[in-house]
Amino acid sequence: MDPDVAMWLGSTLLTIGALAVGVTVHLIGLGRVAPTFALGLPGRRLRTDAATFALTHRAATPLTWLAAAIAAVAAVGALAAGLGTGIGEWAVLAVLSAIVLVIGLTLATWRAHTALGDDALLDDSTNGPLRPGAD
Known part of the structure; x- marks a missing residue:
């Protein structure tokens, strides 16, 4: 495969995936996706019911x-740099872009798990979780 095609394909997939x-x-988080194993942040406790799933996300x-x-911006920047210098430099920057995504999703997963204990997720009148979209 031509290196330019590989760079375009890799950067496009990384940008669209992110x-x-x-x-x-x-x-x-808006409550438009039901709890499922295939979608969403990892954790069994996040999928206990639809309201918890939506609120933690x-x-x-x-x-x-x-x-x-x-x-996504880093993937596009990797493509721009790679077209000017070569596939080696593109690969380094694309991997750094993927690492940023993994670290960010790890922090987002941590935030979702800590939201399970947040008082802000509880409604004062019923002491139950707020419904998605109710503000």
């Missing part, structure tokens, strides 16, 4: 978007 993760966590959404945006 943004897809951000959109998916955001939609889960809503808490993790800002960190997820931050990580996804930085990783």
Whole structure:
């Protein structure tokens, strides 16, 4: 495979993948995706019911978007640098972009798990979790 094609393909997949993760966590946080093993941040406790699934992902959404945006911009930057210098430099920058995404998603998962104990997720009138979309 031509190195230029490999760089374009790799950067495109990394950019689309990073943004897809951000959109998916955001939609889960809005309550538009039911709890499932295949989608969402890892953790059995996050999937106990639909409200917990949505609320914990809503808490993790800002960190997820931050990580996804930085990783996507870094992937595009890796492509720009790689086209000018070569595939070796592109590979280093693409790996750094992927590492940023992994670290950001690790922090977002930590935030989702810590949200399980947040008082902000409880409604004062019923002491139960707020429904997604109720602000």
